[in-house]
Amino acid sequence: AEGSGNAGESNMSVLNPTVLLCVYGFFSNLRPLEPFxxxxxxxxxxxxxxxxxxxxxxxxxxxxxLVLLFPIFLATDYLCYKPVLVLQAISLVVTYVMLLKTQGMLTMQLLECFFGLATASEVAYYSYIYSVVEPAHYQRVTGYCRSIALFGSAAGSLIGQLLLSVAKVQLVHLVIITLTSAAVACVASWFLPMPKRSLFFHKSPGPAEERPHSSTTLLEKAVDSESELPLNSQDVSTSLGHTGSHNSGLVEVLRILFDDFLQCYRYQPLLAWSLWWALATCGYFQVINYTQALWENVRPSQDYEIYNGYVETLSTVLGALAALLVGYLPVCWALWGELALCALSLLMAVCVFVMDTMRNIWLCYSSFVLFRATYMLLITVATYQIAASLNMHRYALVFGVNTFVALLLQSLLTVVVVDSAGLGLDVFTQYLIYGGYFAVISMVFLLAGLYKLAYRRHSKQEEEDSPPIRDTI
Incomplete structure (x- = not known):
């Protein structure tokens, strides 16, 4: 009876924060205005x-x-997640209040700062759950949280389009609905339990520091001559494995992060997938951020009915299905990964070129859906290939670094191509550059894939040509 009681308490301790986090994830991503x-x-x-x-x-x-990502990353861990989740929720509410009530370019620029804060704070949503549930539940609960966020985004886009096309509401009403949804998420965030531990500043021994999945991983099974050190071992960063809970200082945490950074990026397979992650995410953000402006030029919303909401919904759903498809693809990513990245990056480049040159709204919509689904598929593969070789501490570090590099590249691209302080190019010229950017990524990974195949073939040939040991004695 006592055992069943403990099991029941354990299930409730998982259920309560999971339900609240799912409510938060759904309503914070339910944004009917976003496609418009x-x-x-x-x-x-x-x-x-x-x-x-x-x-x-x-x-x-x-x-x-870019500016807020690293400070928020450290603050999330130091403050034990919940305060940053609340900050994200408040930032979203402020964003949509300003969008509803204020006028002028300067206030819209300030609004973008608040939205940047909300976006940078997303790390708290995806890491909070690891601090309040046991590792045995990580995979299931992560699936719930990620799925509900995607579902909220798709539902928001669909609701916005239906209200616009069927109910003929004004766009300002979509702002009000989006603000209401953000307010519900804000209320939900206050009821989340406050974690007692975190990855770096407030460590505790035992299950919290184990890997989410303890089975032997793909990258551990494939012993590669490029690196023989498994990155998911706990003994490399000894200070992360201390017994007994204690608080770590900022200098110690930064030293641990830097040591782990050097250790992780020496592992060449991880470096290759991380390079694609950063390069492709930079281009993906640019295409996503300015695609509505492109559509507005092809089919002005003042003159025609637009269907952005349907397109966003379809691309989100197909992206999620593509991510699920990854587990069933019979591809040896360790061998063919670079060439697959080459081929699919080239497909993404073609999609961007079609959006830029054809000037047909239906071709634009179709190319956007294919572009986004392809990215979702590849980013899921990259996520798995990277995470398979890492423990949880390094998982947070590597994904944070990859995102930071992507944002750094994106900022440079924005300054040069988009910003009025730089070239300030029109949206069609921008998309011509983005298409070329993905074509360059494709060429980089074509060369990397061909080099890898040639290296493996040369190594195999040397093994076949070398005489057996007994013949040399």
Whole structure:
């Protein structure tokens, strides 16, 4: 009876934060306005020009996200997740209040700063659960949280389109609904239990520091001559494995992170997948951020009915299905990974070129859906290939570094190509550059894949040509 009681308490300790986190994830991502944000800003409600929106307002989000990412990463761990989740929720509410009530370019730029803060704080949503449930539940609970966030995003896009097309509501009403959804998420965040531990600053021994999945992983099974040190061992960063809970200082945490950074990125397979992650995510963000402006040029919302919501919904659902498909693809990623990245990056480049040159809204929509689904498939593969060789501490570090590098590249691209302080190019010229960018990524991984195959063939040939040991004695 006592055992069943403990099991029941354990299940409840998992259920309560999981349900609250799922409620938070759903409503914080339920944003009916999002597919129509550019149309709203350029419409009669805000009356901003395309140059102001594309070249002066949207770039602020990229810069804010970059500047805030690392401080928020440390603050999330130091404050034990919940305060940063609450901060994210408040930032979203402030963003949509400003979008509803304020006018002018300067206030819209300030709004982008708040949205950048909310985006940078997403790390708290995806890491909170690891601090309040046991490792045995990690995979299941992570699946719930990620799925509900995608479902909320798809539902928001669909609701927005239906309200616009069927109910004929004004765009300002979508702002009100989005603000209401953000307010519900904000309320839910206050009821989340406060964790007692974190990965770096407030460590505790035992299950919290085990890997989410303890089975032998793909990258451990494939002994590669490029590296023989498994990165999921706990003894490399000895200070992370101390028995007894204690608080770590900032200098110690930074030293641990730097040592782990050097250790992780010496492992060449991880480095290759991380390189694609950073390069492709940079380009993906740029295409996603400015695609509404492209569609607005091809089919102005003031003159025609637009279907952005349906496209966002379909691309999100197909992206999720593509991510699920990864587990069933009979591909040896360790051998063919670079060439697969080459081929699919080239497909993404073609999609961007089609969006840029054809100037047909249906081809634009179709290319966008294919582009996004392809990225979702590849980023899922990259996530698995990277995570398979890491413990949880290094998982947080590597994904944080990859995202930071992606944002750094994106900021450089934004300054040069988009920002009015740089070239301030029109949206069609921008997409020509983004298409070329993905073509370059494809070439990089074509060369890497061919080199890898040649190296393996040469190594195999040497083994066959070398005489047996008994013949040399």
């Amino acid at each position: 944000l550019t149309a709203y800003l350029m419409g009669p409600d805000k009356n901003l020009t395309e140059t102001q929106v594309v070249n002066e307002i949207y770039p602020i989000w990229t810069y804010s996200y």
